[in-house]
Amino acid sequence: MLKHAPNGFPIGFLWGSASAACQIEGGCSEGGKGLSVADVAMKQDKEVPRIEYKNVTKEQINAAEGYVGEELYPKRHGVDYYHRFKEDIALCAQMGFTAFRMSIAWSRLFPNGDELEPNPEGLGFYHEVFKELKKYKMEPIVTLSHFEMPLHLVTQYGGWADRKLIDMFVRYCKVCFDEYGSYVTYWINFNEMNGTRFNTFYSTGIVREDWGDKFEQATYQAAHNQFVASAKAVKYLREKWSNARMGCMVVPFTRYPGTCKPEDVMKMQHDMHLDCYFYTDIYMRGEYPGYALRYFDDHQIQLETEDRDFELIKTYTVDYLTFSYYSTSISSVEQEGWETTDGNLSQQLKNPYLEASEWGWQIDPMGLRYQLSCFADRYPGVEMMVVENGLGAQDIVEADGSIQDDYRIDYLRRHIEQIKESIRDGANVIGYTSWSSMDCISSGTSEMAKRYGFIYIDLDDNNEGTLERKPKKSFYWYKKVIETNGEKL
Ligand code: BG6
Secondary structure, X not given: OOOOOOOOOOOXXXXXXXXXXXXXXXXOOOOOOOOXXXXXXXXXXXXXXXXXXXXXXXXXXXXXXXXXXXXXXXXXXXXOHHHHHHHHHHHHHHOOOOEEEEEOOHHHHOOOOOOOOOOHHHHHHHHHHHHXXXXXXXXXXXXXXXXXXXXXXXXXXXXXXXXXXXXXXXXXXXXXXXXXXXXXXXXXXXXXXXXXXXXXXXXHOXXXXXXXXXXXXXXXXXXXXXXXXXXXXXXXXXXXXOOXXXXXXXXXXXXXXXXXXXXXXXXXXXXXXXXXXXXXXXXXXXXXXXXXXXXXXXXXXXXXXXXXXXXXXXXXXXXXXXXXXXXXXXXXXXXXXOOEEEOOXXXXXXXXXXXXXXXXXXXXXXXXXHHHHHHHHHOOOOOEEEEEOOOOEOOOXXXXXXXXXXXXXXXXXXXXXXXXXXXXXXXXXEEEEEEOOEOOOOOOXXXXXXXOOOEEEOOOOOOOOOOOEEEOHHHXXXXXXXXXXXXXX
16 A cells, blocks of 8 residues: 655654763863863854864964863863753753763773773763763763864874774774663764864864875875774674664755756765765765765875775664754855855855855755755665754843743754655654754854853853853743654744
8 A cells, every 4th residue: 555655753753952072061171081172172253264263283282282271272161061961961851852962072081092991980970971861761862973082192193094093993982882882872973074074173183284285185094094993883883782873974065056057066966975975975885986986086095995994884884874954055166256154164155045144154944855855865764863953143141031042943943844844755864953952162163152052051252151051942942842743843
């Protein structure tokens, strides 16, 4: 019998929000934690395009290493989740979260990254976090590396361009699986794995000035090493924790052609291949795609590989696909005549049909449905989660103490509606975790003023405030969304 299309979100759909250890925890010098790449990120002016400050120099790294305080480096203090996680998780429980995306700070478990044994205090902290999530029956979705690798791996080894990192990361993963395997089913290997090219320092620890004209090659080498590391981690997970699942995560930079000129359409396909599908194809299908081999040949990119790498990558692919979705981009062979704007991890050409956030990120709910359907067509039947989606905005606390963030509700509503549409189209979407449950330090600019949460945190860009947590209007709205499994938007 011919089936009907689904009518809404499936029963058991995972609802929650996402976070990253380096943006919320703080406690940078507590519990034996080592410095991570996130701890060298200084607050940036939002008027400065992201592209100009995301390449961290050696001089900046040395200065950060020698700096003991927190003031200059906001991710070191975060929003004090390290001490307040119980209160924060309880607030998420009040919203009815069934899932909670978080990351483990590698540098809390292995302060330098190359130790043979983990730091017991770091292990203990996440045990407490997982117990708390379990208390409220929230499914943890755990990212193993979210722009927070130990800084020592940068200064000592030059980051992920060095193959030695493969086994160090696998050691860290094994510890996570064995320690927390009874709590966690859903693991994610690398946050926005295409960050190797777009957020290179924070994703890979590669310092541009070390590589000169071999910089691009180094970013692909880092990606290759991460593919192998993920495969080895999946191998261990399958052998020891067979019910667990490993996912990959990408920021797709969903694209439209600038015009209907065939050249623009080819450019769009080329950009999607290199910026997004290169990563998902390898993680999902286990092979380097033809378009990548050609690109490497045409650009003299030579990778250091071992034959066994390809067997591992082929055998130990990931189990599900996740991605962040904030905005879309345009591809055009003609660069002149376009205005540009800032976007997630990169600069974009401005789409005249879209509005943008205060930070210039173009808002495109329908693009989310389009991207879900592209993935569903490319990897038939694949389970997908939208693990980040949200609006960075400055919130105002009214005289009565309330925060009327209708703009955020509107943004999220329009995106969730499109996920619902894509489920009707046949996409196998199993979860949605907005960015973020609570305000946190911005990943890109290390600002506090750029807020994404349902929970307001009283902290400003000068690290002043009481740190009091306060539900915004969107808090109550999202609670309703979850209660009705996405029926009441
Ligand atoms: C994604 C990251 O790139 O975008 C998150 O995975 C980040 O860590 C989010 O916070 C929003 O970016 P930003 O720069 O506005 O914090």
